[in-house]
Structures are given as C-alpha cells and as structure tokens.
Amino acid sequence: MKTLRLKPGKEKSLLRRHPWVFESAIARGGADSGETVRVESHDGEFLAWAAFSPTSQIRARAWSFVEPQRIDAAFLAALCTRAVDARRYFDLQSDGIRLVHGEADGLPGLIVDRYGDTLVAQFGAAGVERWKDVLADALLAATGLTQLYERSDASGREREGLKPVTGWLRGDGPTEIAIREHDWQLTLDIATGHKTGFYLDQRDSRKRFAEIAQHRRFRRLLNCFCYTGGFTVAALAGLKAAGALEGATLTSIDSSLLALERAKAHVALNGFESVACDFLDADVNASLRRFIEEGRTFDAIVLDPPKFAPTAAHAERAARAYKDINRLALKLLEPGGVLFTFSCSGGIGADLFHKIVAGAGLDAGVDGYISERLGAAPDHPMTIEFPEGEYLKGLVVVRK
Numbered sequence: 001m002k003t004l005r006l007k008p009g010k011e012k013s014l015l016r017r018h019p020w021v022f023e024s025a026i027a028r029g030g031a032d033s034g035e036t037v038r039v040e041s042h043d044g045e046f047l048a049w050a051a052f053s054p055t056s057q058i059r060a061r062a063w064s065f066v067e068p069q070r071i072d073a074a075f076l077a078a079l080c081t082r083a084v085d086a087r088r089y090f091d092l093q094s095d096g097i098r099l100v101h102g103e104a105d106g107l108p109g110l111i112v113d114r115y116g117d118t119l120v121a122q123f124g125a126a127g128v129e130r131w132k133d134v135l136a137d138a139l140l141a142a143t144g145l146t147q148l149y150e151r152s153d154a155s156g157r158e159r160e161g162l163k164p165v166t167g168w169l170r171g172d173g174p175t176e177i178a179i180r181e182h183d184w185q186l187t188l189d190i191a192t193g194h195k196t197g198f199y200l201d202q203r204d205s206r207k208r209f210a211e212i213a214q215h216r217r218f219r220r221l222l223n224c225f226c227y228t229g230g231f232t233v234a235a236l237a238g239l240k241a242a243g244a245l246e247g248a249t250l251t252s253i254d255s256s257l258l259a260l261e262r263a264k265a266h267v268a269l270n271g272f273e274s275v276a277c278d279f280l281d282a283d284v285n286a287s288l289r290r291f292i293e294e295g296r297t298f299d300a301i302v303l304d305p306p307k308f309a310p311t312a313a314h315a316e317r318a319a320r321a322y323k324d325i326n327r328l329a330l331k332l333l334e335p336g337g338v339l340f341t342f343s344c345s346g347g348i349g350a351d352l353f354h355k356i357v358a359g360a361g362l363d364a365g366v367d368g369y370i371s372e373r374l375g376a377a378p379d380h381p382m383t384i385e386f387p388e389g390e391y392l393k394g395l396v397v398v399r400k
C-alpha cells in the first residue's frame with residue numbers, strides 16, 4: 001500500500017473529516033492517478049484512505065477515515081446505494097434528481113443526475129475515474145436502470161490530468177429527454193446541455209418564484225441568465241394559478257441561443273404561448289444598462305449568473321462582477337418589487353454574498369428587505385465537514 005506522509009500540523013483538516021489533502025500539506029509519497037493511498041500524519045498515525053490525484057492542487061481526496069476499511073468495489077457500491085436510498089426520503093416533485101453529489105455522498109468528484117430512466121454521470125476526479133466501471137455498474141444496480149450517459153467534460157477534469165469524455169457508458173437511447181418539475185413539463189439534451197443537461201439545484205427556488213409570482217401577481221418580469229427558461233415557466237405557472245396571466249410581460253435573457261430556443265419551446269409546451277414573452281440572445285450586463293437608459297422597470301427580476309468564482313482565488317474579481325449586476329438590477333426594480341439573486345460560486349461564501357448585495361444596494365441608492373435566503377435543493381446536500389459544499393446561495397430582496 002502506498003502512503004502519503006503529511007507535514008507536521010497538516011493533519012488537522014483530515015481529523016475534522018474534511019476530505020481534501022492539498023499538495024502543500026504533503027511531505028512525501030505518491031501513487032498513480034486515482035490509486036488508493038494511506039494518508040498519515042508526520043509521525044505515521046493513520047488519517048484516511050484517499051484517492052491520489054498526481055496533477056491537482058487537491059492532491060488526494062478521502063474515501064474513508066476508518067483504518068480497517070478496504071476501498072474496493074463493495075465499499076463503493078455501498079456508497080452508491082446509500083446515496084440513492086437517501087433521496088427516497090425527499091419529496092422532490094420531479095423526475096429529475098441528483099443522486100450523487102460528490103463529496104457530500106462520500107464519492108469525491110462524482111456527480112450523478114437521474115432524468116427519467118436515464119442516469120448522467122460526471123467523473124470529475126482521478127479516484128472516481130479509476131473506479132468508473134465499478135461505479136457505473138453499482139449505480140445501475142442501485143437504481144434498477146440500464147442507461148448511463150457520461151458527461152465528463154467539466155473544466156475541473158483538466159486539473160486532474162484527465163481528458164474530456166462524453167457518450168453512453170452503459171446502454172444507449174435518445175439524449176433528448178422530457179422531465180416533469182413540479183407541475184411543469186421541461187426538456188433537456190444530456191449530450192449538449194450545460195452540466196448534465198439541466199440545473200436541478202434551482203428546483204426549489206423556481207418553485208418559490210412561482211409561489212411569489214402567484215401571490216404578488218407580477219406584471220413585468222425579467223429573468224436574467226435564463227438558460228432553458230426554468231424561472232420563466234415557473235413565473236407563468238404562478239401567474240396562471242392566480243388568474244393573472246393577462247397583461248403580464250416576461251423578458252428572458254441568455255447568451256446561449258440553443259438554451260433560449262429551448263426556453264421558448266418550454267413556454268409553448270406548458271401552454272403559455274399567448275403570453276407576451278421576449279427572449280433576448282444578449283449579454284445580461286449590457287442589457288441591464290440598456291434597460292436603465294430606456295427607463296424600463298420591472299416588478300420581479302431573477303439574477304442567476306454562471307459561476308464567476310470557481311475557486312476562492314477568483315473571489316475578488318467575481319465579487320465586483322456580482323456587485324455590478326446586482327446594482328443594475330436593483331436600479332431596475334420598482335418599489336415593492338422582488339429580486340431573486342444568486343451566486344453559485346464556491347469561492348463566495350454566504351456572508352460575502354450578502355455584503356456584495358448590500359454594497360450593490362448602496363451604490364444603486366436602493367434599500368431593500370431580505371425576505372428569504374435560498375439554497376440548493378435537498379438532493380444537493382451539504383455535509384457538516386465540507387463547507388465548500390455550500391456553493392449555491394440566493395437572497396430574495398424586496399425593494400423598500
């Protein structure tokens with residue numbers, strides 16, 4: 001068994017069961033890509049079994065903190081089963097479900113989403129890459145399904161020294177899939193969509209947006225970074241439930257034409273083609289500035305940008321970008337209007353995000369109540385040991 005010996009004092013985070021070993025913490029030792037290593041403190045005390053990543057700054061990711069534990073097919077299959085079973089307790093109101101959420105499920109780097117009868121997996125670290133076949137079989141056994149598509153093309157793989165891989169890993173079938181979310185029909189393409197095809201993590205926030213749209217009967221809505229229009233459909237459903245569709249206008253902006261076309265199709269698929277919906281293939285920042293010049297205002301705005309800060313190192317620049325769009329959005333909001341604002345950057349914590357939005361309000365000369373805090377849906381769990389897991393945070397701001 002190969003070992004990694006840590007420098008003195010560097011055992012602390014593993015003792016707290018945080019699963020990452022940084023390159024800078026290692027005194028000596030190494031292994032092949034994804035191979036299991038025994039991680040020891042500087043005086044030889046057992047700390048964890050971990051998967052070695054030869055090129056990543058996160059040089060090893062822990063599988064287990066228990067010494068008499070073999071890291072083998074049975075161990076990994078048990079983790080897959082546990083992850084799948086845990087989701088049975090959530091009432092997700094959808095047949096799009098995240099079944100494995102990486103570190104939170106003890107499977108560092110592995111993301112598995114279920115869309116109907118198809119699994120889509122992202123193998124994002126050397127450890128899960130090495131055990132790919134075992135994990136694929138275990139996931140199908142745990143779910144009773146036969147189709148698994150691989151979407152290992154996220155940028156993190158490069159840091160792990162792994163090439164992008166996409167395609168059917170088990171079975172095959174159409175990559176175009178229809179799912180239900182709450183009472184809405186949505187579609188996605190697992191081969192060409194973002195991530196594994198869809199942003200499942202925003203499911204509960206879309207529901208909340210529908211509820212607030214119903215309650216407040218919004219008239220002029222703006223959905224920024226709309227992707228395939230999830231928040232747009234949600235708002236329409238809420239307005240319909242309130243009998244308030246007539247006269248409402250909805251503007252949805254994204255820089256991906258493919259996503260916008262699907263957003264448009266989703267509006268029709270859910271029976272809302274008669275509502276005044278605009279779809280702008282444009283940059284959000286520039287569009288917000290133009291709306292301000294044109295004197296337009298909105299009573300509901302969604303800001304759900306892509307990850308501006310993939311790691312803490314990008315936090316400062318990202319903070320400025322978040323502040324800028326929030327400032328512009330707050331300016332466009334009518335008194336009493338509602339802003340749903342999000343950050344999915346792991347490098348921006350909840351406190352910092354709150355400060356950024358507060359700074360944006362100050363600069364805009366706009367005061368607001370924070371009426372709710374939002375986060376990823378429960379099938380994207382956090383664990384107490386792994387604060388980086390809290391990547392998605394949202395605030396509902398009501399302009400005073």
Ligand code: SAH
Nearest residue numbers: 199225226227230254255256283284304306
């Ligand atoms: N709210 C969406 C998910 C948003 S993901 C949902 O519920 O499904 C972020 C989106 O921002 C992506 O669709 C991406 O194409 C888009 N995007 C990235 N940069 C952009 C920019 N500068 N202007 C407009 N859209 C952008």
